[in-house]
Amino acid sequence: MDYEVVIGLETHAELSTITKLFCGCSTKFGAEPNTQVCPVCLGMPGVLPVVNKKAFEYALKAAIALNCTINRYTNFDRKSYYYPDLPKNYQISQNYYNLGIDGYMTIEVNNVIKKIRMHNVHLEEEAGKLIHPENAGADYSLVDFNRAGVPLLEIVSCPDMRNATEVESYMHALKKILLYTGISDCKMQEGSLRFEASISLRKIGEEKLGNRVEMKNLNSMKSVLKAIEYETSRQSELLDRGEKIERETRLWDEIRERSVRMRSKEEAQDYRYFPEPDLLPFVIDEKWICSIQETIPELPLERKQRFVETFQLSDYDAGLLIEDKILADFFEECLKEVNLPKVFCNWIINDLLREVKEKKLDITSLKIKPDQLASLVIMIDKGTISNTIAKEVFSEMIDTGKEPKAIVEEKKLVQISDEGQISEILDKVIASNPNAIEDYKKGKKNALAFLMGQVMKESKGKANPKVVNELLKSKLEG
C-alpha cells in the first residue's frame, strides 16, 4: 500500500556565545576535560544561575529570523530527569512560555517553495559528556562537564515535511539561517548542530496522523536521511502486515544502519516541568526586539532570488554563491568596485572555491580581499594581463594577499601587445617550427593552435593572444 510519510524535526544548535548560559565559564571547544567549569555549571550546592544576555539575544534573533511570534512574557522552566551528565539532575529549559512560537521557514525543493511551520523556538542549557573507558569490563564511566551549561537553542518544527528531500532541504536551509545570523557555528562534527526526527506514516488521503516514532542519535545529516528511509520502510512493512505502529523513541544505529527501540510511550519520562524559581520571568522590551530585528541580515533564500533577478545569474550559480554568507558578501563587495556580476560570480565559484578546496583554506580568514579581485578583473578588462596570467596572479593573491598590481610588476607579467615585439617572437617561432608551417599549409587547423602555444611559451604567457592570433595568421597567409 502507499503511505504518506510525515516528518517533523527537532534541532539543537549550540549558540556561539563566549561564555556559558548561566555562568562565566568559557564555551571554547576541545579543552581538557573539566577545565571549563565552576560551582554553577557543576551544580554545586547553593549556586544560582544568572542568564547570559547575549545568549538570550541570539535566541531572540533566531526566533525572529524564523518568523516566530515572540512571547513578550517568557521564563525558564526546570525539566527533571536523572542522568550523570546533567549536574543538577534538572535542565533549565523552557516549556510553558517558549521564547518564540508559531513561526515558519521557507525551503526550496525542485524550484518549488514550501513553508515549513515552526512549533516553537526555545533556549536551554547543554549537558556534559559521558566518557566510557575503552577497556572492556571497566566498572566506571567518566564525565566531562566542559559542555555543561553551554547555551543551546532548540528549534521544533511542525510535522510538515513529506520526504527525505524536503528534510534535507530543511536542514540545509536552517543551518544557513543560523550561520547567516551568526548565532551558531553549526559544526556537526563538534556536536554544535544536532537533529532528531519524528516520523509517522498514514494512508494517502487520510487526515489523521499516525503514531509517531522519535528518532535519536542522528550524528550527521546523512544519518537523518538514512534513518528516515529506514523508518519509512520499517513502518510501511508493519502496516502492510496489519500491525500497529507504537509510539516510541528509537535510536539510530549508525554502523548497522537500522533503528532500535530505546523506550516505549509507557516508559516515557515525566519531566515534572515547573517554573525555574531561581530566575525571574522576563518581559521582553519591544525596543529590544526591534533593535535585534535590525541586526538580522537578508536571509539566504531571499538573497538568492535577488541575485537571480538583479544580476541575471543562473539559479544554480546564485545558489552556490549564497551557500556561504562569506562568499555572497565577497561577491557583493566586488560589485561595489566594478559592476561585472557574471565575471565575479565565475571567479568566485570556479577559481576561488577551487583554490580553497585545493589549499584547504578556511573561508572565514581569506587573505584575498574583494577590492583586490576587482583590481585583477579590471586589469584583464583593460588588457594589462591575459586571462592565463590572471589565474597565476590570482593564485598568488590567495597565498599572500598581495595587490595584483604588485604581483604583476614584481614578476614582470604585463601583457605584450606591441606588434613589433610580438612580431619578433613570431619570426623566431616560425623559423624553428618548419614542420608545423608545412602542416598548416596542408590545412591542418590544429597546427595554428600549436604555434599559438609556442608563442605563448616563448613569451612566458605574456603575449596578447588577440594580437598574436591576427599577426600569426597574416604572416602565415602572406
Next chain:
Amino acid sequence: MKLLSFTALQIRRKILAREIRTSDLIKELYERINKVDPDVQSFLALNEKAAFDAAKEIDQKIANSVKVGLLAGIPIAIKDNICTEGIATTCASKILRNFIPPYDAFVIKRLKEEDAIIIGKTNLDEFAMGSSTENSSYKITRNPYNLNCVPGGSSGGSTAAVAADIAFMALGSETGGSIRQPAALCGVVGLKPTYGRVSRYGLIAFGSSLDQIGPVAKDVCDTALLLSVIAGKDKHDSTCADIGVPDYLKGIDGGVKGFRVGVPVEYFGKGLDDDVRTAVDKALKIYEKLGAKIVEVSLPHTEYAVAVYYIVANAEASSNLARFDGVRYGFRSNDVKGIDEMYCRSRSEGFGNEVKRRIMLGNYALSSGYYDAYYLKASKVRNLIKKDFDEVFKKIDCIICPTSPVPAFEIGERVNNPLEMYLSDIYTIPANLSGIPGISIPCGFSKKGLPIGLQILTNCFEEAKMLQIAYAFERETDFHLAKPKL
C-alpha cells in the same frame, strides 16, 4: 557582667576602645562552648583555629590603628546550610557528610569583609526541613531554657547558641519560619528579610522562591547591624533586589507614636496557647501606651497558607535536592551495580525520613496530570495570600501577632505527628509565601518559664520601619535581657 553576656554592639565598642583583645574574647568563648555546648548541642563543627587566626589579625589591625570592618572581632555562628569555603557544610544530612564547599556564600563574603569571626557551623533540621531541629542526622539541639525542650527550628542551632551566649550573633535561614520560630522559642531576636533583600547565593536551596538568610541576635540593635551587613544586591542571585541598603541602626529609636498596628483576627484563633495569647495581649497594650493605634484587620486566606506552603516548598525541594546523587560530591553508597542502583541507594541511605517524605510529596505535586491541581493551584492561592497583605498594608504600618502558637515543646513530643509539627509554622508561613519581612522579639515567658516571641510584619523592604517598631518595645521591656541558667 561577664564578657560573653554583652551584645555585639557593646563588645564592638570594647574591642575598638582596646579594652579587650579579640583573641581573649575568642578564647573565653571557646571555653564556654566546651562547657555549655555538650548540653545544648548547638554546633555541628567548630572553626577554632581559623577563628583564632582571624582574631589575631584583627587585634593587629586595631593595634596599628588600621581601619576595621563593621563587625570587627564579633564572633558569629553560621547555620550549616550556608556554604563556607574550606569548612564542611552538611545541611545536617548524611548525604553531605564531609562536604567542603569550594566557595563562600555571598553573606559569608560580606561577614569576612566586615571582619566578623566565624566560630562554627550550627545544627539544623536536615536541609532545613523541620520546626524543632530534631530532624538533624547528627544531633538534637536543646533549648537553653529547658534542656528537655526543643529550640524550635530549623535554625535551632543558631538561636540556641545565641541564647546560650556561645555566639554573639548567628545567621539562620527561613523557608517557612525557620528563623523567627526558633528565635521565639529560645528568647532571642530573629529576622526574616524581604524576599530578595539578602542574596541566596551559597545558601543550599530548600524552597527557592521562599528561602531567605536572616540574622539571629541578642537584641534588636544587633539584628539591625547584622542585617545592614548582609543585605544588598549580588550579581550572582537574579532574585536579589537592586535596592539600596540603609543603615538600619539609624533612626531605630524613632518610636511608634501615631503608628497603626494591625492585629489579624485569624492569628488569634484555635490552637493558640493561653500563655502566648496573654503575653501578646500585654505587648499590644504596651504599644498602645507608646502611642500606637491598634486596629483589627483580616487576612482571609490565612487558613490555606500551610497547605499552599507544603505544596510549593516541597515541589521546589524535590527539584533542588535532585543534585544529591552521589555522582560528583557527598555520600555515595558502596557496592552498587550500575547507575540506577547508585542513585537509588545513595539517596535512600543518605537522606533522612522527613527529607524523603518531602521529596515524595513534592514530586507528586509536580507530576504530569497533577501539576495543575496542585502546584499551579497552590501558586494561585499564594497570590491571594499576598493580596491579603497588600490590602491591609494600605491601612496600617505593621501587623503584630504571635510568632509561634506555642512555646517550646518537649523533645520527641511531636516527631511522630508531622501534621502537628507543620502547624508550628502557621503564623510564620504567610510572610514567606508573600515575601514580606518579619521579626520575632522576646515578649515574655510561659508559666513554665519558656520564652515567648512577638512577631512584627511589615510591607516589603520596610525592614527599617519594622526594626524601629521592634526597638520601641524592646526599649520599654527587659525580656531580651533574660538569660537561661546553664
